[in-house]
Amino acid sequence: MIRVQKLMNRAAILAAAAAGALAVPAGDAGAAGLYFTDRGVRPSSRGGAYIAGGDDLGAIAYNPAGVYEAGSQVLIDAALFEWRSQYTRQAIVRQVDPNTGEPTGASFVQTMAPVTGTAPVLPIPTLAASFKVAPQWVVWGGVWAPYAAIASYPEQVNGMPAPQRYALFTMDGSALALVGAGAAYAPSPAWRLGAALGAVVGTFNSRMVVSGCVPERMFCAPEDPEWDIHSELSVGPIVAPTGQLGALFIPSRAWRVGLAFQLPVWVRAPATVRARLPAAPVFERAVQEGEDADVSFDLPWILRAGVEARVEDDLRVELGVGMEGWGMHDDILVEPDGLVLRDVVGFPEEFHVPAVEFPRRFEASLSARLGGEYSVELAGRRWDLRAGASFEQTAVPPEYLTVLTIDATKVTAAAGLGVHLGRWRLDASYAHVFAAGVRVDPADARVPQVSPVRANPPESPNTINGGAYSARANVVGLGVAYTFEAAPEGSATPRAARAAAR
Incomplete structure (x- = not known):
C-alpha cells in the first residue's frame, strides 16, 4: 500500500511538471530555422556528443531512445546565449538607364560603414518530465x-x-520552440527504442526595408532612401508538426551505439504585413489596404549517429556525426491575401501586391562531435567533469549569406561540471562558438533587393548581400535534474544514478 501511494505521489508530481513544461511560453529563442550551436546544459558541455551517451531527459533533443535510462525524472535547465556579429557591406555601383534599368557605364565597388548585430541575452529553457510506467516503458x-x-x-x-537595411533591422518578437511528448521502450537488455511527436510552435517576426523603386517605370535610384518601404512581417501562430525516431544498441556495459532521425518541419502559417510607404511624390496619396498573407518555408531533417565507450562507468567518451538536410530550406515565400496599394501614381488604381520570394538556397551540412565525461568521488560527493568539441559545416552558400541568418563553418569548444546530491544532480556548462569569417564578393552576391511593386524581375537585379561577415557566441548554462526512480538494474546506467535510486 505504501509503495502504491509513493507511485501515485510521484505520478502526480511528474504530471504537474509535464503540464507546466508544455504550458510555458517558448521565450525569445528561435530564428529562421538556423541553430547556431548544440543545446541543453549537459549535452552541450560534451560538445553535443549525446546521441549514444544520452541517459537523461537531455536526450529528448538528440535521441529519444536515451530517455529510457532517465526513468522517472524531472529536468529544468536554462542557458544564456550571448551572440554578436559584424557586417561590412560592399556593393557594385553602376550607372543605369532610368527607363530600362540596364547598366550603361562603368561600375565600381563601394565599401560601406560596418554594422554590429546583437541579440538579447535571455534564458533559453529546457523543461521536461518522464515517468517509468512499466519496467520496459518510459513516457x-x-x-x-x-x-x-x-x-x-x-x-x-x-x-x-x-x-x-534591405536584409534586416531586427527579428525582435520572434519565438520558436519545440513542444513534444514521446516514449522509450526496452525490448531487451541490449536495445532501447524511442519515438516522439511534437510541433514547432511560436511566432516569427522581422523588420526590414524593401524598395518602392521601379526603374523600368519611373526615374529613381534603387537604394535612394526616399523610395524605401519600411516593412514588418509577423508570422504566426506557427504550429508545424514533426517527429523523431531513435535507437540505442548496448552490446556490453562498455559500448553504446546510437542512431536518431528528426523529421522535417513544413511551416505553413498566417501572417500580417505592415508597411510605411515611401516619401517619394508618387506615393504621396498612396495607402495600403489589407495586411493578411500566408508564409511558407521548410526546416530540415536531421540524421545523427554516435558511438560511446565506457570504462568502469567512470570515463565515457563519445564520437558523433550528423547530417542536416538544409537543402529543403530553399526560400521563404510570402503570398499576400488581398493586400492592395491604392493611388500610386503611374499604377492602376488598385495594385494587388504579388507574392514575394526571399531566396535562401541552403545546402545539406555535415558535423562531427567528440566529447565525454569523467566521474570522481570528492568530498563525499560524486562529480562529473565534462568536455567536448564540435565541428559544423555551414549550410549557407556564401552567395546567399545575409544578416538575416549569419552562418559559417563553426568550431565549438565546451566544458561543464555536474554534482550528485542524492537524487538531485546540478549541472553547469560553458561553450564558445568560433565561426569562420566569410567574404561575399559583390559580383557573386545573389540575394536581390526586394520590391513588392515590381511585376517582373529585372535582368540585372540590385543585390544587397555582398561584403564581409563575422560572428561568435558564448553560452553559459545551469540545470537541475531530480530522479524519482532510475532505470532498472542491468541497464547501462552509471552507478551514480543507480545509487540515487536506492
Missing part, C-alpha cells in the same frame, strides 16, 4: 528551444540609413 513530455540568435541591427549609421 515523457517537454518543451525546448534552439540556441539561435534573434538578431538586431541599427537603423542608421553615421546619420545615414544603415547599409544592411
Whole structure:
C-alpha cells in the first residue's frame, strides 16, 4: 500500500511538471530555422556528443531512445546565449538607364560603414518530465528551444540609413520552440527504442526595408532612401508538426551505439504585413489596404549517429556525426491575401501586391562531435567533469549569406561540471562558438533587393548581400535534474544514478 501511494505521489508530481513544461511560453529563442550551436546544459558541455551517451531527459533533443535510462525524472535547465556579429557591406555601383534599368557605364565597388548585430541575452529553457510506467516503458513530455540568435541591427549609421537595411533591422518578437511528448521502450537488455511527436510552435517576426523603386517605370535610384518601404512581417501562430525516431544498441556495459532521425518541419502559417510607404511624390496619396498573407518555408531533417565507450562507468567518451538536410530550406515565400496599394501614381488604381520570394538556397551540412565525461568521488560527493568539441559545416552558400541568418563553418569548444546530491544532480556548462569569417564578393552576391511593386524581375537585379561577415557566441548554462526512480538494474546506467535510486 505504501509503495502504491509513493507511485501515485510521484505520478502526480511528474504530471504537474509535464503540464507546466508544455504550458510555458517558448521565450525569445528561435530564428529562421538556423541553430547556431548544440543545446541543453549537459549535452552541450560534451560538445553535443549525446546521441549514444544520452541517459537523461537531455536526450529528448538528440535521441529519444536515451530517455529510457532517465526513468522517472524531472529536468529544468536554462542557458544564456550571448551572440554578436559584424557586417561590412560592399556593393557594385553602376550607372543605369532610368527607363530600362540596364547598366550603361562603368561600375565600381563601394565599401560601406560596418554594422554590429546583437541579440538579447535571455534564458533559453529546457523543461521536461518522464515517468517509468512499466519496467520496459518510459513516457515523457517537454518543451525546448534552439540556441539561435534573434538578431538586431541599427537603423542608421553615421546619420545615414544603415547599409544592411534591405536584409534586416531586427527579428525582435520572434519565438520558436519545440513542444513534444514521446516514449522509450526496452525490448531487451541490449536495445532501447524511442519515438516522439511534437510541433514547432511560436511566432516569427522581422523588420526590414524593401524598395518602392521601379526603374523600368519611373526615374529613381534603387537604394535612394526616399523610395524605401519600411516593412514588418509577423508570422504566426506557427504550429508545424514533426517527429523523431531513435535507437540505442548496448552490446556490453562498455559500448553504446546510437542512431536518431528528426523529421522535417513544413511551416505553413498566417501572417500580417505592415508597411510605411515611401516619401517619394508618387506615393504621396498612396495607402495600403489589407495586411493578411500566408508564409511558407521548410526546416530540415536531421540524421545523427554516435558511438560511446565506457570504462568502469567512470570515463565515457563519445564520437558523433550528423547530417542536416538544409537543402529543403530553399526560400521563404510570402503570398499576400488581398493586400492592395491604392493611388500610386503611374499604377492602376488598385495594385494587388504579388507574392514575394526571399531566396535562401541552403545546402545539406555535415558535423562531427567528440566529447565525454569523467566521474570522481570528492568530498563525499560524486562529480562529473565534462568536455567536448564540435565541428559544423555551414549550410549557407556564401552567395546567399545575409544578416538575416549569419552562418559559417563553426568550431565549438565546451566544458561543464555536474554534482550528485542524492537524487538531485546540478549541472553547469560553458561553450564558445568560433565561426569562420566569410567574404561575399559583390559580383557573386545573389540575394536581390526586394520590391513588392515590381511585376517582373529585372535582368540585372540590385543585390544587397555582398561584403564581409563575422560572428561568435558564448553560452553559459545551469540545470537541475531530480530522479524519482532510475532505470532498472542491468541497464547501462552509471552507478551514480543507480545509487540515487536506492
